[in-house]
Amino acid sequence: MLLVDRIRESVQKFAENQHGVQLKSVEIQPTKKEFEGDLTIVVFPLLRHIKSKPAELAEQLGSFMATHLDVVISYNVIQGFLNLTIADSHYLSFLQSIASPSSFGMKAVSDESQKILIEFSSPNTNKPLHLGHVRNILLGASVCQLLSAAGYRVHKTQIINDRGIHICKSMVAWQKLGNGETPHMAAEKGDAFVGKYYVAFDKLYKKQLAELMASGMDEDQAKNQVPIQIEAQEMLRDWETENPKVRDLWAQMNAWVYEGFAQTYKRLGVSFDSYYYESDTYVLGKDIIVNGLQAGVFTKKEDGSVWCDLSTDGLDEKLVLRADGTSVYMTQDIGTAVLRYKDHPDMNGMVYTVGNEQDYHFKVLFLILKKLGYSWASRLHHLSYGMVDLPFGKMKSREGTVVDADGLMQEMDDTAAALASSLGKLDGFDEDTKKELYHQVGMGALKYYILKVDPGKRILFNPSESVDFNGNTGPFIQYTYARIQSILKNVDVLDLPFNMNIPLEPKEKEVLKWLELYPQMIQNAAEQYSPAIVANYVYELVKRFNSYYQQVVILCEDQSTRNFRVRLASQVGCVIQSGMHILGISCPKQM
């Protein structure tokens, strides 16, 4: 049983035996470092149930705990805060009791575990991935790791936006300007290659628009007559009627993009279990709308368009089917959700990793699904995250103000390489190994930088100030891990027995207290879908360990103490590795 649970139980027993009241919750927190003690009980909330003065009650409770709980060796009371000092032996036996160091804190997953489907990434197939996608992907991938650490079965998927006018734009531009060029001929990544034509379209569009306006048209009139725009619209119609030539071109260009994406995903270290394509799903949902209409969930207007009235829920009316009977975004999202539940009948929930600009959309989507009577609608979650902003505003691909994902990763690798060689690390390694290590460290810096921030908050990214490698960063944590591994190299057996009455150094105790919180922290972070909580936990662990390491010699003379410290260092290493794994960051043994 966890220490905090034992203490909570004891407080409840105290309340019941001495005062005849039932306590639902007890406020327990780590003792602030300026006070003596390890855990603190806040007694103010108890005063609502037990009539007394704060200091008096704390004193009573403290003396009860000291006599009834063997782990409590002393206590002190300051202004209604009861500080308990916990026996060293508790922490020693806690460390001793960890049966499987590398899976400490992880909840086992079995076929009976809850299954969650997580959608993330979900790009358009007309341009390369940028920093905004990177946040989405890292967040989604990390939440997958987090949920599986917390004992869920996880299925990773995405919905690929592979059709629509924006896709036709790059197709038209390639047809007009490409001269049959391929990514191979241009020596470019497929996604960058297609993106180039998307930009070319916009350029030509602006030029033609300017020409029309110069010939005396007003802007609104001109916009409807830009030749290349008309071509793109025609192409979309041809696509929808499955014109073979257009479909072939579309398939070819998307294939180029997917090849490019695959490289980026690989470099980012993420993968997926399934893919949904909008070209398959964009007509889905219509039947459901028709059924919903009969059931009275929706209403039809004179022009034939179908709406969902959400005014009783404090929202507006929402269109779910156009007057011409075609789908809108909402229609296909309804259809896709239902399809996924058909594909995965054992699913217990679904998470959508999508930016917070779509908060309203998902609020409406979930509400409509609930109105349609799907019992699983209450188990859908929009993992909403803040935008990545640049110092000069939002990223806009058409305006060229984007931070390209591949370019950014390359920069991170280069910075890691420059830093490592200037510090004289890794001398004597072969080039391939070095390259791999630079990538691990570069990605460590990038991933940690993005994931340590609360998902809901927006991130300000300044491209001119490179991502840090010192302080509260990924490489700092990786470095600590590497140092631990370097110590452990000198040790043959990691789990030799140690004496239960070793007196603990204060810094040792600080590390152990923090280690003990790991399993609970994982559950908490998973409930909140927040890798940031994991990042901050690991950082605090590493800080405590470094401070300890600085002051104490791990490989000391006394055999029992040495065994204990080796075990402690090794366990800290395991938790660093497992926490960083949740963030998608690998920890090299040397750096």
Added chain:
RNA sequence: AGCCCCGUAGUUCAACGGAUAGAAUAGAAGUUUCCUAAACUUUAGAUCCAGGUUCGAUUCCUGGCGGGGCUACCA
């Protein structure tokens, strides 16, 4: 105009309604005969404003001010 989110050291981030608001960077000062100095130690520096709720408010409520987003028969 309506609705939603956000305002914490110069900067980037923390803080279930709990003690004197924590870190990191940038600034100042130190630490390497000892397991990796990408480290450690010391120091200075912040809750947008005004009310309210209470033993206690960065956190909850109201009203301002400032920033972002959403209010498409686009996705």
